[in-house]
Amino acid sequence: MNKPVQAATITDVAQRARVSIKTVSRVVNREPGVHEETRAAVLKVVAELNYRPKQSARSLAGARSFLIGLLYYDPSAAFIGGVQQGATHRCRDAGYHLVVESLESDAGDIGTQLDHMVSALRPDGMILTPPVCDNPTVLDALQAARIPCVLISPDAHVHHLSQVRMDDVLAAEELTNLLISLGHTRIGFIKGAADQSASGLRLQGFLQAMKAHDLSVESDLIYQGNFTFPSGVEGAHHLLSRRSPPTAVFASNDDMALGVLSTAQRLGLSVPGDLSIVGFDDSPAASLVWPPLTTVRQPLAEMAAAAVDLLISREARPTDPGAEGQAAPAALRVIGHELIVRASTAAPQRRSVSRA
Amino acid sequence: MNKPVQAATITDVAQRARVSIKTVSRVVNREPGVHEETRAAVLKVVAELNYRPKQSARSLAGARSFLIGLLYYDPSAAFIGGVQQGATHRCRDAGYHLVVESLESDAGDIGTQLDHMVSALRPDGMILTPPVCDNPTVLDALQAARIPCVLISPDAHVHHLSQVRMDDVLAAEELTNLLISLGHTRIGFIKGAADQSASGLRLQGFLQAMKAHDLSVESDLIYQGNFTFPSGVEGAHHLLSRRSPPTAVFASNDDMALGVLSTAQRLGLSVPGDLSIVGFDDSPAASLVWPPLTTVRQPLAEMAAAAVDLLISREARPTDPGAEGQAAPAALRVIGHELIVRASTAAPQRRSVSRA
DNA sequence: CTGAAAGCGCTTACAG
């Protein structure tokens, strides 16, 4: 009996509360200018009928769709998991919904894939993750469609679009300071892929920390990796075969750090006894290996939540090509990270026993 | 000039094609009974205007929302990645959209979290992944809301809801047969968590394969794990400390296999020389470690695509409580898996050198 | 094979 077959509509609520649908609308949307008693009465009926406005009706009548899109490339990185979690939670709290779109990078018609979501759904905003957030085609298409966008950790620093990121330089500095404070002075560094800006930022943080402690960095102790496990293996061989090998290695991400760890152990080095290792990302594997990796956790969920906020509050409006002058400046949010100190780091042993 | 500020509507198309909006609707929805010339003319205008029906208008007027929900629990397992990819792609091909909802299992009000999506969005169907797909509260709520559901690999085998799964028994048999064909006769087995049905199914497949080859299985060589890395470590210690240790270990998932691998190496055993190891899942880490794991890839994307198909074709209608007799039987789709043979398996060495 | 009318459930722009 109390279980209606049909979901309640705004009209049902209005009739039962003896007000107009406009008043119900005001109450539901938390608009000001409603008598407190009226508001309470409406709210009571809303609860009784378990009324929930339909997204499609609101979207059709109004200017908002209550939908936010999340765009990413297919090889759904671990990255996506954290971003998506943060985004769905914030969306739910705000009465929005997250629609995901996994783009196929090999399919040439990225524009068509996007069009699908943009024209049919007309989301109120779009969140782009790396590396989609650096794809000019995608960015242009979204701009043309006037969809507000927030880029998560894009490569391009100066941009007319809003973005959310963490401070890679600072995190790398902290990681390096940790090694230095443990007593390491010869620290090897394995760079990330040359075409990703995070690579440069992390190196910068490393160099700044070393310099701040008056420690020299031999160019021989910097190896160009590409964020993959194999390149970590190669980097380890390179660094550990030096005449005077480092007592610690800073790998620019966990995958490479795992490669270093694996290689060190195969060479008979004990970690962290003979070699301390730090990574970056706090990937799932980082805590599964032995010893677990000291690393940095990217605040992915928090970054995504900030992106949603930017979109909902309309701070992320796309710059209007027709009125560039009065366009609001693009927002930039930097979210704090977290240093995760685990067992892969320790003070260096008195004398080096490493050899490769 | 050719770039309209406003997106084209069905009226725009109708006027330009000199037909009624009803005819445009018919063409766009591929309904039969439209003169071929008329259809061509409409299609031409649709292309010219780049017309795309708005989801909100279709949803409000019609019986479908063109939205499919994906429900999962927060610690977004690697599992989700594959499922989501398969689902978004199939949705896009079918003109649907995937809305994701990450549930917080610790928050008591799962019903409220669900309600958010169900009442406001009214999705045409919902895809549930483990372990949400086995939550009675969620299932009941969805049933009450009359939302068609497809469960991905649920624990409960007999169910009145549609489901898609892989054949765990068969996959475990194949994995075991591989080890047997390499010459292994003493094979240790580490079971998965006792409360997940996959654990029992994989054990069953293992036992069937052993029996089919007239190989005995000492109860001492079966260890109760729980799908975690540490339980793999414990299982390895247990198995390898037997007076006559196994030459191969079948871990019921990759995380535990990784624990076995790590332990074996710390004990000085070479893998696969002294010990062959197989896992299950083809997790990202499985191919990153050395040696990479022989395992089974779950056809997650394919399973998700099948789930979307079930939902769109309306084969997954919820059983109507009011007319149980005429309810269609729940669908069941079993999707083929893939054996991934890597370097963690080889023929056993002549004499066992293992000790723990 | 084609179309005119009504209506889905809301918000917008006004009016009072």
Added chain:
DNA sequence: CTGAAAGCGCTTACAG
């Protein structure tokens, strides 16, 4: 502080 009217862009149920 409140409401009547119009309309968003489609589909449904008919009619021809």
